[in-house]
Amino acid sequence: MAQKTQWKIGGEAGFGILSSGQVFAKACTRGGLNVFGYVEYPSLIRGGHNTCQTTISEGKVRSQIRQVDVLVALNKETITLHLDELSLGAAIIYDPDKTAATNEELKRDVRLFPVPFSKIAMEAAGQELMSNNVSIGATIAVYDYDIDLLLSVIKEQYLKKGEDIISKNLNSARAGYEYVKKNFPEPFKYRLAKAKKQASRMLFSGNEALGTGAIAAGCKFYSGYPMTPTSSLLHFMAGNEKKYGLIVKQAEDEIAVVNMAIGASHAGARAMCATSGGGFCLMTEGYGLAGMTETPLVIVLGMRGGPSTGLPTWTEQADLKFALNASHGEFPRVVFAPGDMEELFYWAAKAHNIADKYQTPVILMTDKHLAESHASVEKLDQEKITVERSQIVPDNTQNYLRYKLTDIGVSPRALPGQPGNIFVANSDEHDERGISTEEKAMRMQMFDKRMRKLAHITKDIEPPALYGPKRAEITIIGWGSTKGAILDAIGGLSEQGIKANFLHIISASPLHSEAIAKALKGRKPKLMVELNSTAQMAGVIREHTGIDIPNRLLKYDGRPIYPEEVIQKVRQVLNR
Amino acid sequence: MTINPQSLNSGVFPNWCPGCGDFAIFASIKQMLVKLETPIENNFFVYGIGCHGHMVNFMKTYGFEGLHGRPIPVAEGAKLVNKSLNVIVVSGDGDTYGEGMSHLMHIMRRNFDITVFVHDNMVYGLTLGQGSPTAQCGFKSRSTPEGLIDHPVNPIALAIAGGATFVARGFAGDPVHLQNLMLEAVKHKGFSIVDIFQPCVTFNHINTYQWFREKVYKLEESGHNPSDKMEALRKAFQQDKLPIGIFYREETEKTYEEQTATQVPLLSEQLKTDIKDILESMR
Numbered sequence: 132m133a134q135k136t137q138w139k140i141g142g143e144a145g146f147g148i149l150s151s152g153q154v155f156a157k158a159c160t161r162g163g164l165n166v167f168g169y170v171e172y173p174s175l176i177r178g179g180h181n182t183c184q185t186t187i188s189e190g191k192v193r194s195q196i197r198q199v200d201v202l203v204a205l206n207k208e209t210i211t212l213h214l215d216e217l218s219l220g221a222a223i224i225y226d227p228d229k230t231a232a233t234n235e236e237l238k239r240d241v242r243l244f245p246v247p248f249s250k251i252a253m254e255a256a257g258q259e260l261m262s263n264n265v266s267i268g269a270t271i272a273v274y275d276y277d278i279d280l281l282l283s284v285i286k287e288q289y290l291k292k293g294e295d296i297i298s299k300n301l302n303s304a305r306a307g308y309e310y311v312k313k314n315f316p317e318p319f320k321y322r323l324a325k326a327k328k329q330a331s332r333m334l335f336s337g338n339e340a341l342g343t344g345a346i347a348a349g350c351k352f353y354s355g356y357p358m359t360p361t362s363s364l365l366h367f368m369a370g371n372e373k374k375y376g377l378i379v380k381q382a383e384d385e386i387a388v389v390n391m392a393i394g395a396s397h398a399g400a401r402a403m404c405a406t407s408g409g410g411f412c413l414m415t416e417g418y419g420l421a422g423m424t425e426t427p428l429v430i431v432l433g434m435r436g437g438p439s440t441g442l443p444t445w446t447e448q449a450d451l452k453f454a455l456n457a458s459h460g461e462f463p464r465v466v467f468a469p470g471d472m473e474e475l476f477y478w479a480a481k482a483h484n485i486a487d488k489y490q491t492p493v494i495l496m497t498d499k500h501l502a503e504s505h506a507s508v509e510k511l512d513q514e515k516i517t518v519e520r521s522q523i524v525p526d527n528t529q530n531y532l533r534y535k536l537t538d539i540g541v542s543p544r545a546l547p548g549q550p551g552n553i554f555v556a557n558s559d560e561h562d563e564r565g566i567s568t569e570e571k572a573m574r575m576q577m578f579d580k581r582m583r584k585l586a587h588i589t590k591d592i593e594p595p596a597l598y599g600p601k602r603a604e605i606t607i608i609g610w611g612s613t614k615g616a617i618l619d620a621i622g623g624l625s626e627q628g629i630k631a632n633f634l635h636i637i638s639a640s641p642l643h644s645e646a647i648a649k650a651l652k653g654r655k656p657k658l659m660v661e662l663n664s665t666a667q668m669a670g671v672i673r674e675h676t677g678i679d680i681p682n683r684l685l686k687y688d689g690r691p692i693y694p695e696e697v698i699q700k701v702r703q704v705l706n707r
Numbered sequence: 708m709t710i711n712p713q714s715l716n717s718g719v720f721p722n723w724c725p726g727c728g729d730f731a732i733f734a735s736i737k738q739m740l741v742k743l744e745t746p747i748e749n750n751f752f753v754y755g756i757g758c759h760g761h762m763v764n765f766m767k768t769y770g771f772e773g774l775h776g777r778p779i780p781v782a783e784g785a786k787l788v789n790k791s792l793n794v795i796v797v798s799g800d801g802d803t804y805g806e807g808m809s810h811l812m813h814i815m816r817r818n819f820d821i822t823v824f825v826h827d828n829m830v831y832g833l834t835l836g837q838g839s840p841t842a843q844c845g846f847k848s849r850s851t852p853e854g855l856i857d858h859p860v861n862p863i864a865l866a867i868a869g870g871a872t873f874v875a876r877g878f879a880g881d882p883v884h885l886q887n888l889m890l891e892a893v894k895h896k897g898f899s900i901v902d903i904f905q906p907c908v909t910f911n912h913i914n915t916y917q918w919f920r921e922k923v924y925k926l927e928e929s930g931h932n933p934s935d936k937m938e939a940l941r942k943a944f945q946q947d948k949l950p951i952g953i954f955y956r957e958e959t960e961k962t963y964e965e966q967t968a969t970q971v972p973l974l975s976e977q978l979k980t981d982i983k984d985i986l987e988s989m990r
């Protein structure tokens with residue numbers, strides 16, 4: 132099969148674009164192929180232009196790419212909007228009853244597959260709504276892929292909906308497949324074939340991977356308030372509430388969300404809450420409360436385009452400095468930004484462990500691109516997940532002090548309800564019992580105790596990874612969700628004879644400044660890649676290491692970074 | 708451990724202004740706990756920020772002093788996780804009817820088995836006496852030198868309309884009556900709120916002990932039937948005289964927390980969770 136191919140489906144919102152994309156991606160994954168699926172949609176429910184693009188390869192794929200080889204156009208607009216993304220000889224699958232298209236008109240070397248989606252859907256299932264299934268069936272035929280894999284995915288997808296719905300979906304997909312096989316027998320230039328080495332892969336969205344890691348690590352309480360891109364995390368956790376005995380609550384606002392999670396954690400449950408920029412603004416006072424009362428808590432901050440309501444359904448990495456400095460006063464700031472589905476899984480568990488072990492809040496940052504894209508995942512190893520926690524004192528502990536001053540800054544916990552360990556937690560500065568104090572010596576001791584945690588957390592987490600050749604012509608630096616595109620870019624650069632490596636930062640605080648300084652020392656060119664306008668992480672690195680990174684690839688149009696853009700920028704920096 | 712009022716003292720002496728209504732409320736809460744006869748460790752108090760919230764330092768029970776206006780959601784989270792805790796919110800009128808009003812409106816429609824006591828002194832005590840949401844129209848303070856032009860909220864009417872299943876008002880000047888109200892509120896299965904007239908002797912020279920004494924009368928002595936919602940509302944709007952006692956009480960089948968997941972394992976228990984089924988469903 133082709134090394135890498137990209138399929139894209141486009142149409143009006145409300146026509147099942149995302150679910151079609153996921154069904155197709157799953158069919159590819161089941162055939163042992165790797166996929167990365169990226170969706171674009173406006174902030175409205177009906178109308179507007181939606182797309183889902185799926186990059187497929189036998190080897191690893193970690194990002195969406197520019198070039199499209201097969202375009203499924205559920206409306207005319209899709210062709211006009213994406214024409215310039217089409218590769219030479221790309222396929223356009225469209226409904227000729229709705230959209231007229233000719234090579235002359237398009238002025239493009241493309242192969243046209245007119246497939247009357249609606250008519251076939253009506254014939255096969257009696258419902259025009261099944262058009263997207265017809266188009267996926269047609270896709271399988273154009274790619275000469277395995278229709279049985281698709282049918283098995285569809286069957287499972289609608290298992291709970293009953294026989295009638297299942298067979299309508301199956302029939303429409305099969306009819307689309309057969310229509311193409313019969314009417315366009317000549318093979319298309321890109322083919323998909325089941326991988327020879329059959330790996331048993333899974334398909335995960337970022338939010339699903341994050342939620343799964345949190346559940347595996349024993350997260351039992353989740354509160355949220357709907358906001359893109361973390362609404363689907365709320366839905367995922369709620370969907371698993373019964374089975375895993377969780378408590379999942381949608382509260383009246385984000386202030387209630389964070390305070391509820393703090394109450395839940397204080398009472399003894401592993402707790403997590405999630406939001407995006409605007410909601411996080413509301414949470415900041417509660418975030419500081421968790422820091423002050425030393426309450427473990429994981430806050431997921433899914434970034435989207437800001438400021439204010441901004442670009443609700445688009446991606447950005449512009450909340451880094453906000454997260455690092457959120458809430459007033461000083462307390463240990465712990466901010467992690469994992470880069471892909473696997474990292475979200477493991478770091479969600481790690482975030483809970485760090486929060487619990489050090490009795491402090493942890494911010495887990497994602498963004499719309501990571502949270503809502505889906506990708507094939509080789510393995511999520513739950514054996515690797517451990518539960519690490521701080522000590523809970525036994526009942527009736529003599530002279531128990533909840534906020535005892537200790538070397539590492541962590542004091543033994545007790546839970547309300549335990550006989551004989553009565554204590555109070557206090558948002559005012561307090562002494563070892565939790566009683567308010569404004570006395571200066573105790574203030575200093577208690578403050579320093581809290582701050583001491585950070586040094587120990589630094590030792591407890593891995594320094595940033597350096598990917599690619601040790602000796603390289605250029606070092607690219609990124610954090611969070613740009614990981615996939617940058618890794619794909621250094622692969623592409625190496626094919627072009629350019630050696631680049633990549634320093635990926637997950638822990639924005641504590642920052643492993645020594646490891647970063649070591650990786651960036653010397654005169655070799657460096658390139659910072661970020662989805663914001665002011666190179667926030669470059670600023671943080673400079674603050675901690677004194678190292679300036681003048682070359683920057685910054686993007687803040689709401690779209691994720693593409694490997695092609697990284698490659699182009701690297702060539703420009705290196706003058707090659 | 709047997710509970711007596713002294714055993715509920717933390718050892719830190721209350722530093723409210725001499726004569727402040729908070730003393731009587733504190734004493735009433737302790738008396739109520741003695742009568743409640745629940746093991747001391749089962750009580751979990753969540754405090755707001757204000758003069759009232761200083762009680763966190765004086766009372767020897769499990770306690771959490773949160774943010775100004777936000778004790779209610781902390782209490783809800785704790786109750787969901789440990790349903791056997793007797794969760795009581797101690798808050799102020801600024802807390803509950805100002806900064807955190809939305810949380811009050813929402814806990815009322817949820818019927819959590821949580822009790823909220825509101826120290827209603829009609830001022831922001833701790834910030835030096837500005838008019839609070841229950842301050843009377845015309846109330847003069849340093850932030851309203853010409854007199855307040857806002858109208859006061861009516862917490863009792865709001866609570867009845869908002870779905871609270873136990874709504875009462877007490878008076879710090881009548882601690883024996885207040886204790887009994889508190890006990891009824893805490894024993895009530897479902898959400899209960901007791902708004903407590905609390906004279907602030909330092910900043911509120913209008914709504915003084917004397918002023919309240921002349922106005923209050925006891926609902927139970929006037930033949931009020933607390934299961935009559937419309938009558939309760941009518942009483943809530945009475946202004947010439949101010950009723951204290953139980954305005955409204957409704958028996959309910961299930962509390963909020965009883966309708967959510969079973970007891971979740973606490974930190975001390977097995978937490979690692981087998982997620983094999985999720986992984987399988989993603990294939």
Ligand SMILES: Cc1ncc(C[n+]2csc(CCOP(=O)(O)OP(=O)(O)O)c2C)c(N)n1
Binds near residue numbers: 832
């Ligand atoms: C978010 C926030 N805003 C303002 C304050 C300052 N503040 C502290 S107590 C208080 C008012 C307290 O009034 P009330 O709740 O009625 O309590 P009281 O002092 O009257 O008992 C205010 C405004 C604060 N701590 N936090």
Ligand code: SF4
Binds near residue numbers: 723828833
């Ligand atoms: S200021 Fe008022 S409410 Fe505060 S302690 Fe003094 S009398 Fe009590």
Ligand SMILES: [Mg+2]
Binds near residue numbers: 757799801828839
């Ligand atoms: Mg007040």
